[in-house]
Amino acid sequence: MPEPYVIDREQTKPIVNTCHADIITLKDVAFSYQSQQVIDKLSFSVQQRDFVGLIGSNGAGKTTLLRMIVGLLKPASGSISLFGTPASQFKDWHRIGYVPQKNSFNPLFPATVREVIMSGLYGRNKLFRRLTKADQIKADEAMHAMNIEDLALKKIGQLSGGQQQRVFLARALINNPELLILDEPTVGIDTETQAGFFHLIKHMHQHHRMTFLMVSHDMDMIQGYLGDKPARECGKLKFYVRHSHDLEDCGETNISHSLKNLRQVLEREKEGVTSWTS
Numbered sequence: 590m591p592e593p594y595v596i597d598r599e600q601t602k603p604i605v606n607t608c609h610a611d612i613i614t615l616k617d618v619a620f621s622y623q624s625q626q627v628i629d630k631l632s633f634s635v636q637q638r639d640f641v642g643l644i645g646s647n648g649a650g651k652t653t654l655l656r657m658i659v660g661l662l663k664p665a666s667g668s669i670s671l672f673g674t675p676a677s678q679f680k681d682w683h684r685i686g687y688v689p690q691k692n693s694f695n696p697l698f699p700a701t702v703r704e705v706i707m708s709g710l711y712g713r714n715k716l717f718r719r720l721t722k723a724d725q726i727k728a729d730e731a732m733h734a735m736n737i738e739d740l741a742l743k744k745i746g747q748l749s750g751g752q753q754q755r756v757f758l759a760r761a762l763i764n765n766p767e768l769l770i771l772d773e774p775t776v777g778i779d780t781e782t783q784a785g786f787f788h789l790i791k792h793m794h795q796h797h798r799m800t801f802l803m804v805s806h807d808m809d810m811i812q813g814y815l816g817d818k819p820a821r822e823c824g825k826l827k828f829y830v831r832h833s834h835d836l837e838d839c840g841e842t843n844i845s846h847s848l849k850n851l852r853q854v855l856e857r858e859k860e861g862v863t864s865w866t867s
């Protein structure tokens with residue numbers, strides 16, 4: 590049995606109280622597909638340990654915005670910075686975990702769970718780099734944290750929606766990201782599994798020094814945790830925010846210690862402790 594999943598970010602850089610550092614900054618961002626303008630003059634910033642919920646009707650541009658932030662699309666005008674660096678020069682993609690929308694995944698893709706999770710380690714420019722023993726251990730740790738070790742050799746397409754969701758979360762977590770971006774992570778998943786997932790995400794926000802940007806259509810979940818008034822509106826996009834300064838332990842959390850509890854949290858979910866708002 591591997592050791593519990595441990596984020597050891599503090600081994601590579603000292604923990605300082607940078608609770609209010611800008612993690613994502615957008616200035617006057619605009620984007621169009623051919624002649625269709627989807628995003629117009631959007632300015633917004635996400636600070637360290639904020640939880641931002643993004644709501645908007647179908648076609649409002651939520652996925653487009655996330656894809657711009659993770660560098661898969663370029664804005665037509667305006668600027669995006671990540672961790673204080675212009676997105677066009679940003680190279681530290683391991684600091685960002687991205688869980689794309691479920692329907693962007695082909696269920697017939699013939700990879701195993703383990704292979705899918707390990708693909709999260711490939712750098713953007715090192716698609717086929719040789720994987721090391723340390724990489725294997727990281728995959729073991731991520732699977733242990735998500736309680737999916739027994740699925741390691743299964744084909745991803747053979748899993749249920751809730752199991753796939755955990756696999757993609759493990760893939761996004763394998764690099765110990767500081768920022769987690771999730772695009773409708775609970776679509777097509779039953780309400781009980783959704784509640785467990787939100788409990789886990791909330792736990793990670795409150796105890797693991799992570800920053801979240803999550804697209805969701807679940808108003809109850811968003812408003813239950815982030816309040817009922819959007820902090821910012823742009824076109825059809827509404828941003829609900831819980832700031833880092835709402836958290837008591839801002840700047841004090843010991844990441845290694847708290848992530849050890851992840852598996853425990855999952856086990857408590859099974860016992861029915863799944864309230865999102867508590």
Ligand SMILES: Nc1ncnc2c1ncn2[C@@H]1O[C@H](COP(=O)(O)OP(=O)(O)OP(=O)(O)O)[C@@H](O)[C@H]1O
Pocket residue numbers: 622627645646647648649650651652653654
């Ligand atoms: N690759 C593309 N080429 C052309 N138009 C696109 C493309 N991707 C998205 N669009 C259009 O851009 C608009 C915004 O799409 P986007 O997927 O960002 O919306 P969304 O808010 O995420 O929607 P949903 O809630 O349905 O997922 C839509 O009108 C969509 O049809």
